[in-house]
Amino acid sequence: MALLEVDHLKTQFFTEDGVVKAVDGLSYRIERGEKFGIVGESGAGKSVASLSLMRLIDDPGRIVDGSIRFTDETTVDAFEADFPSHVLDLETLRDEHDVTELVGRLLDDGVAPSTLARDDRLDADADARTVVRDGGVTMRDLVDSRYGVELGVVEPEAFIVNDGAERYIEITRASGEGLRRLRGGHISMVFQDPQTALNPVYTIGEQIAEAIRVHMDLTENEVKERAIEMLGTVGIPDPEERYNNYPHEFSGGMQQRAVIAVALSCDPDLIIADEPTTALDVTIEAQILGLLDDLTTETGTAIQLITHDLGVVAGVCDRVAVMYAGKPVEIAHVEDLYYDPKHPYTVGLMGSIPRIGDGRERLDTIPGTMPDLVQVPPGCSFHPRCPYAEEACTKKEPQLVNAETGALADPGEYRDHAAACLEYTDDLQHGLDYEVIIQEGLEVSVGSDLELTEDDD
Numbered sequence: 001m002a003l004l005e006v007d008h009l010k011t012q013f014f015t016e017d018g019v020v021k022a023v024d025g026l027s028y029r030i031e032r033g034e035k036f037g038i039v040g041e042s043g044a045g046k047s048v049a050s051l052s053l054m055r056l057i058d059d060p061g062r063i064v065d066g067s068i069r070f071t072d073e074t075t076v077d078a079f080e081a082d083f084p085s086h087v088l089d090l091e092t093l094r095d096e097h098d099v100t101e102l103v104g105r106l107l108d109d110g111v112a113p114s115t116l117a118r119d120d121r122l123d124a125d126a127d128a129r130t131v132v133r134d135g136g137v138t139m140r141d142l143v144d145s146r147y148g149v150e151l152g153v154v155e156p157e158a159f160i161v162n163d164g165a166e167r168y169i170e171i172t173r174a175s176g177e178g179l180r181r182l183r184g185g186h187i188s189m190v191f192q193d194p195q196t197a198l199n200p201v202y203t204i205g206e207q208i209a210e211a212i213r214v215h216m217d218l219t220e221n222e223v224k225e226r227a228i229e230m231l232g233t234v235g236i237p238d239p240e241e242r243y244n245n246y247p248h249e250f251s252g253g254m255q256q257r258a259v260i261a262v263a264l265s266c267d268p269d270l271i272i273a274d275e276p277t278t279a280l281d282v283t284i285e286a287q288i289l290g291l292l293d294d295l296t297t298e299t300g301t302a303i304q305l306i307t308h309d310l311g312v313v314a315g316v317c318d319r320v321a322v323m324y325a326g327k328p329v330e331i332a333h334v335e336d337l338y339y340d341p342k343h344p345y346t347v348g349l350m351g352s353i354p355r356i357g358d359g360r361e362r363l364d365t366i367p368g369t370m371p372d373l374v375q376v377p378p379g380c381s382f383h384p385r386c387p388y389a390e391e392a393c394t395k396k397e398p399q400l401v402n403a404e405t406g407a408l409a410d411p412g413e414y415r416d417h418a419a420a421c422l423e424y425t426d427d428l429q430h431g432l433d434y435e436v437i438i439q440e441g442l443e444v445s446v447g448s449d450l451e452l453t454e455d456d457d
């Protein structure tokens with residue numbers, strides 16, 4: 001079982017101009033220790049997806065659908081013991097309720113069969129039996145989605161789900177002390193800009209110590225010792241002295257190292273790094289990425305790395321999701337994505353990566369801009385910018401499918417190279433017409449091989 005499972009996550013912002021569908025049906029898995037990248041231009045929904053994982057979406061935004069499951073066995077054991085009144089037993093629910101009857105109630109309330117089954121190919125007139133049979137809707141699906149709560153069969157506070165061999169923490173329903181323990185203790189975050197992530201009126205040491213104090217059962221002396229040790233681990237020279245420095249006494253690179261120390265201080269299972277090097281110059285960027293890569297490899301911590309830069313992903317990640325207009329348009333192992341990209345948007349992003357020695361006078365760009373997420377273009381949302389768009393692309397929305405078989409992609413299947421383009425469901429007349437040329441010596445290499453330096457001032 002994966003460490004983190006995100007299924008059909010939808011996060012929307014309810015503004016005066018309309019509903020912004022910032023994340024619109026995102027699914028992926030992250031294994032223990034895996035490095036997973038999410039890539040896309042500004043406005044693709046990457047950061048909102050990460051903030052949703054930490055439950056940091058503020059008004060007027062909220063998670064409207066989908067499931068975020070944290071499945072670490074030791075953590076689930078501890079949560080079951082500490083929050084027994086928040087445990088939901090799925091077997092009991094199956095004994096008490098008939099899933100077809102529940103689905104029938106939702107259809108009677110006007111829920112579209114395709115929404116319930118999360119498959120646009122399901123007939124709009126399908127009855128409950130067909131939705132359960134052909135759409136594969138199960139009690140687990142109802143529990144994982146918002147519908148379990150809407151139907152009144154799942155208590156909104158029940159966030160620890162026991163399904164026999166599979167048990168998990170449903171982050172979208174976690175709250176209070178349970179949510180506080182998850183944040184920082186099991187999932188931590190490295191934000192874009194260390195200057196705003198660090199509090200200017202507390203010393204660096206105190207800010208690391210604070211995270212340790214909240215999440216680990218240590219004495220004050222042990223807390224300080226661990227904070228100093230973390231400063232040393234992230235390459236800050238003279239950590240004992242630097243413990244008492246304020247953020248303004250650190251360079252930008254050292255500040256980001258301190259933020260990484262805070263994130264790693266409680267041995268989290270997953271670090272979400274949201275454009276962690278955007279505010280840094282390129283040499284420091286390489287050092288910070290190398291540091292994150294090395295430390296998480298040493299500790300077995302998984303990373304979800306958010307970036308607009310495919311070059312950064314190439315140096316750090318095992319697998320990658322490319323997002324466009326709130327949706328995943330391609331998910332693949334990093335080598336497959338680079339050597340055999342399946343989606344025209346990914347191809348456009350690859351063309352915009354500078355490579356030393358490739359002889360181009362100008363970098364390629366993708367024409368146009370990310371669409372307004374209140375009024376996403378019909379059909380394939382990428383069609384106004386896609387060089388291969390045909391009439392079908394303006395009418396039919398492509399689903400994320402296995403690029404080899406055309407079958408709906410399964411986010412739990414790690415070998416799948418999935419893409420959301422009509423090419424893979426045989427709906428394009430002329431097909432995609434691009435060729436990937438691999439030139440020796442022009443591989444993108446970022447960060448992970450670089451030596452750490454003692455001081456990046």
Ligand code: SF4
Nearest residue numbers: 380383386393421422
């Ligand atoms: S579905 Fe059409 S518009 Fe969308 S990426 Fe494929 S070819 Fe381009």
